[in-house]
Amino acid sequence: MVAHNLNIRSAAAAGSAPGRRSLWKKRKLRMKPRKMRDGVHWLGAVDWNRRLFDSLIPLPDGTSYNAYLVEGSEKTALIDAVDPLLLDMLQRQLAHVKRLDYVIVQHVEQDHAGGIPWVLEKYPDAKLLCSPMAKDLVVTHLHVSEERIQTVADGETLSLGNKTLTFVHTPWVHWPETMSTYLAEDRVLFSCDFLGSHIASSALYSGTDPRVLEAAKRYYAEIMMPFRTMVRRNLKKIRELDFDLIAPSHGTIHDHPELILNAYEDWASDRVSNSVVIPYISMHGSTELMVNHLVAALAERDVRAHKFELTTTDTGKLAMALVDAATIVIGSPTVYVGAHPLVYSATYLANTLKPKAKYAAIMAPTAGARKSSSKLPA
């Protein structure tokens, strides 16, 4: 075993890209389809090693790309696919599935739809179902011919025999074309990105694991927070359905749905906590002194302070703190004629995420302040 690992390392260090790829393939953990209900299986890929999404979002706990196979007495449907990076995992899971009648694309982003062209090629008689908003995206990004696409209206049902799928349009969580799929007979809601979390786990279900809620909050903060109004609207919509399981396209399946629904309702509400988010940069210590003074003063008044030094900050943690903070105070030294570039970047990101903070302020040490304090480092 040791020799094998050494071989992998040395070949990867020395080796060509194809060599590295085949070695990595051998090292992948391959998950078999996992039964959720009679005729309902989780398929997909757990991406334990991925550490960045969209070249922006840190993934400290990895992620998963969940697909689901629903086999009725007459027809079979696949809900979503996986990121092409791990397509071979889905390919293996589908190896013994001889017939697919429907491929449901709930969302066209690459991490779920990137594997769809391969699925359609394997099952040439399968019809692709998606929301009307998704159709152009499917044609443009996945190069699927229009004849294979059938759009489904909000509330439309599809019979698979003894199982019925209802399509529930849930736009802007987080793309405009996103929809969920409800399986009434088994009381399962397939929610796509909505209510998901970037977490790699060998567990199928979330249970009451607090790490799942933490990962879900991070995911909400990074992906859903800008669409808070739409999140609320969609929460209300799915609350009208009866389900025991929420099966998202990332992370574990929620078998205590109230936990994630209540958390989302809180995050997306207008309620703020008595807390202050303080992203800052300090080049020579002056801004740090001001920030520390502020944090101490807030603590004396029982106001929670979240201090983020921006050269080392995990963007996801900053985003999470912004979910319900009442106040944001930005600290920056002056670089040439403006704020430090990392402060610009963080401020831009915070604006994009549209947090519900009620107050904002900027702290910047002035030249006079630096001169007047002999305690400040040079």
Ligand code: FEO
């Ligand atoms: Fe998980 Fe929006 O893709």
